[in-house]
Amino acid sequence: MxxxxxxxxxxxxxxxxxxxxxxxxxxxxxxxxxxxxxxxxxxxxxxxxxxxxxxxxxxxxxxxxxxxxxxxxxxxxxxxxxxxxxxxxxxxxxxxxxxxxxxxxxxxxxxxxxxxxxxxxxxxxxxxxxxxxxxxxxxxxxYRSSPAVRELRTRIADGRIGTVEHVRGHYDAGFATDPAAPLTWRFSEAQAGGGASSDILSHLIDLAQYLNGPVAEVVGRLRTVHASRPLPAGTGGHFGGRALNEVGEVDNDDIAVTLASFANGSFGTLNASRVSRSGENALVIEIHGSLGYASWNSEHPNEFLWRDRTMSAVSKEYVDAGMPEYGRFLPGPGLGIGFDDVKLIELGELVKLLRGMPSEAATIDDALRVARVEDALRRSTASGSWIAVS
Known part of the structure; x- marks a missing residue:
């Protein structure tokens, strides 16, 4: 069956x-x-x-x-x-x-x-x-399943901040700051593919395209900060484990810096680092429009910053039960859903697809769009030029 x-x-x-x-x-x-x-x-x-x-x-x-x-x-x-x-x-x-x-x-x-x-x-x-x-x-x-992000997508699509002019995003993670952390599979191109560019920048690329449409062209650079690490004593992922005295080569990137041009004419700056000391796991995205502004930070997932043409200043808003999916878990603002709940929302979107219902899930088409941007970034790093996203 x-x-x-x-x-x-x-x-x-x-x-x-x-x-x-x-x-x-x-x-x-x-x-x-x-x-x-x-x-x-x-x-x-x-x-x-x-x-x-x-x-x-x-x-x-x-x-x-x-x-x-x-x-x-x-x-x-x-x-x-x-x-x-x-x-x-x-x-x-x-x-x-x-x-x-x-x-x-x-x-x-x-x-x-x-x-x-x-x-x-x-x-x-x-x-x-x-x-x-x-x-x-x-x-x-x-991250696209976060109720705050879903609410911002609706508001942006409704034109409440006008024409999008600039998307500014960064994903700062600190799991690889220590050069003595062991050389797990995430630091190997053969095992992981890209480093920060694939592991975390991919989330930011998906979110930027989810909120603002496809990226058309990129120019950027990839950099490996810690070129070698101690070999691991066992298996591990983001958070490593015991290390041996021998060292091995890191052959994927620690930092990815990208300037993007979107198909709708707006520009973007999309950067990621796995060796950042500014935050443990902070994906921040800002949408600057002709009439307003929106911003979300994954370290504060149950709130967002918002300003439209009716407001004299940027305000902080809390997610509440009237916004997408939040009411499945909690009755009012300020209580806060967590990472497990967002993954459960993601599963709900999968079931909706199976039922033939409208869904906000990231599909294989979305994954292919992200991969094309990542591929263009790698080719730009090699050539030093703007590269069209295929």
Whole structure:
């Protein structure tokens, strides 16, 4: 049974597999368990069928903590399991494209963390497989699911700040500031693809295009600040782990600086750093219009700055139950939903796609648009010139 048919005709029996059982895989599992409570009107629940990890300890935890029916060591076996309708892909980046193509070819719906692929070619391959098989794929560009961002998108589209003239954004993360942090897979182009340009700038690119339309042309630079790091004593992700005395080369970027021209004629400055000391995980985006201004900071997710032509100054507004999705979790402003809730909203948008309903999900088309901007940025770094986004 395909996920599309399951969600439409047998909503209580959507069976899922989760490939990759680190922090993000666990978050996907929690979202599946919470879904029916948050979205009762969609009348969908999920059955946790298969969990995949090469680490035996994580497989044991998946059965004990989240109640998966069975576990396997090979992510590919989970992605193509005959009794599964929907596959979560939460593995390291090097496995994303192959798993997504396999799942799509097997007729599964896919919920995949970004990046969909390490290169534009890999993302295009996934796009082609999804289109060829008529499946649904949703990408974990979770910031667009924040109720504050959704509210700003509506207001901007309604023309309340006039014509957009400039988008200014930065994503400052501090997980790689310490040069003694171990050389995990995120610092390898072969395993991760780009560094800051793929890991975090991709979120900012998606958000800028979600709020202001497609980027048409870019010029920019990528830089590696810490050219070597100690080899890891084990596996790890953003937050590393124990290090050995030997060192290895970092061959992807720590900082990405981009000047963008949007298709609507506005300009943008979109920058990202994983070695920033200004914040732990701050995605900030500002939209400057001819009649007003909007701004959102991911470190303060339940509020935003706003000014339109009726106002004499910029004001801070809190998200409330009258804005998109917030009321599913809390009745009034100032209480604040968290990261897990936003991922649950993302899953809700996936279910809407499966039902053929209007959805704000980031699809494979959105992922391809982001990958094309990233590819243009890499080519601009090599040439020193403005590069049109293909």
């Amino acid at each position: 395909s996920a599309r048919r399951s969600a439409a005709s047998s909503p209580s029996a959507v069976r899922v597999a989760v490939a990759g059982l680190g922090w993000m895989g666990g978050l996907h599992a929690r979202c599946y368990r919470r879904f029916a409570e948050a979205y009762p009107e969609l009348d969908v629940s999920f059955s946790l069928a298969v969990a995949a990890s090469r680490a035996e300890s994580l497989r044991e935890e998946a059965e004990r903590r989240w109640g998966f029916e069975r576990t396997v060591a090979a992510p590919g076996a989970a992605a193509t399991a005959a009794d599964v309708d929907l596959v979560s892909i939460c593995t390291p980046n090097s496995e994303h494209a192959d798993l997504a193509v396999s799942a799509a070819n097997a007729g599964k719906a896919v919920w995949i963390e970004k990046p969909v692929g390490r290169t534009l070619e890999e993302v295009q391959r996934v796009h082609d497989a999804v289109q060829r098989n008529g499946t649904v794929l949703v990408v974990g560009h979770n």
